[in-house]
Amino acid sequence: MEDNLAIILNNSNKTISKLQVLSAFFDEEIIYKIYLRSQVVHKLFETNPELDINKLELFHIQYTDSVIDLLRKIKADNEKNVSLLYDEIHLNEELIEKLNNAVFTEKSYELDKQRQSLKMNLSMRALFKTLSENTDEYPFSRNINAFSNRYAQDFFYDISADQMLALINFDTDKVYKNTHATIQKKLMGLLCKVDFKTEFFCGLRSGDLAVEIYRFLDLDRHYLYLPSKNLLLLCDLSTIPNIDWTNNLSKKARILQELNSKNDLLESRAKLIKTRLPEPVKAVLSEYHEKISEVDFLQKIGNYDVQTNILKAMLNTDGL
Incomplete structure (x- = not known):
């Protein structure tokens, strides 16, 4: 029994650590709140051995894992879009280098x-x-x-x-x-x-x-x-x-100026896109946070609800 308790608590810490990494990546208040609330739930089971430890495992399976999977999907999509922007930045940098090496x-x-x-x-x-x-x-x-x-x-x-x-x-x-x-x-x-x-x-x-x-x-x-x-x-x-x-700039200098300005804009856009969290996702995460913050939440673990189904549905949705 004690071995089972230790295993579940250890796995819970690992799950919460994954959520912490994603919280730091997106730097969104709602994700941080969910991370903190998940720690509270974990601590509750850790310090109250009379509680059914299996419910902690069920909590992560039903809720935390769904959030982590959803955030990872959004992160991967964002990074794919950012990669395209950096490809364009790289091409611009190559052209800038060529122009800078011009004879005159x-x-x-x-x-x-x-x-x-x-x-x-x-x-x-x-x-x-x-x-x-x-x-x-x-x-x-x-x-x-x-x-x-x-x-x-x-x-x-x-x-x-x-x-x-x-x-x-x-x-x-x-x-x-x-x-x-x-x-x-x-x-x-x-x-x-x-x-x-x-x-x-x-x-x-x-x-x-x-x-x-x-x-x-x-x-x-x-x-x-x-x-x-x-x-x-x-x-x-x-x-x-x-x-x-x-305007005494040469055509080359004007092109260089435009390319550098464009790269600055692309860099700024890439930073925004990298951690972008769609508004529908924020709304669902807010409802999810409210759900796991309810006083009688522990009594409801094991019953799938609307928020859980929406989170899972979003995993199969393109264009988040």
């Missing part, structure tokens, strides 16, 4: 923008000289077109073909032209006025065509340089709407 970075772009500004200012000064002296000397700095070739695809803003054509369209009577370049007369006058002090502002791209936009340091004016034709014209950026000129 934001830092190199910023440095090369400064170099390109210097090259352009020197080239404009040289072009003015060749036009003034009517010489055939090549005015542009060495590898001046390498900048657009390197950065246009990733760092230049995309515009429509119509917008690009409107920008590079010009009146032939209003330009200076020689073998090496075509420059708007008014632009050359402004460049002389500011002593050729300009800086690279941004790049625009439409298909394979790219232009570099420069800003006068002391004037709220801009001009463009079309590397493929060595064409230089004044331009009005207000004719190109819907572009955030303050």
Whole structure:
């Protein structure tokens, strides 16, 4: 008899320990209450040998085991859904790593923008000289077109073909032209006025065509340089709407930003889903807790009731 008592009490402790683990996993008040109440029931039988110990075993079989099986099923389903989210996070991380290993970075772009500004200012000064002296000397700095070739695809803003054509369209009577370049007369006058002090502002791209936009340091004016034709014209950026000129992030950087933000959201969602307990289950567990907390509960052990049947039914229900 004593051996049977020890075995049932030992098995009861094991069952309650399983419930404790699930209580910690879900971190739900109602599960914790059920865990505590189960401990009270166990302690009652442990300290009152006159009670029928078989009823403790029956209590766990009818009630506690059903709760544990139900919570384990929900836990397994939740972890399956979380696994899918982490698969997506992993794929995003692989893409982030590839993008981070790209040759041209934001830092190199910023440095090369400064170099390109210097090259352009020197080239404009040289072009003015060749036009003034009517010489055939090549005015542009060495590898001046390498900048657009390197950065246009990733760092230049995309515009429509119509917008690009409107920008590079010009009146032939209003330009200076020689073998090496075509420059708007008014632009050359402004460049002389500011002593050729300009800086690279941004790049625009439409298909394979790219232009570099420069800003006068002391004037709220801009001009463009079309590397493929060595064409230089004044331009009005207000004719190109819907572009955030303050956004200096490359396409790569914007994608990285989006991927990192998405992964943060997926991580948060995974944490919520991992321990999610459906509302219908919470409601049944609350009724179950009330049932095992009743004063005369021990008298009813052995009689299956509605809550027990619902708990068992939920084990066979998909989409909890």
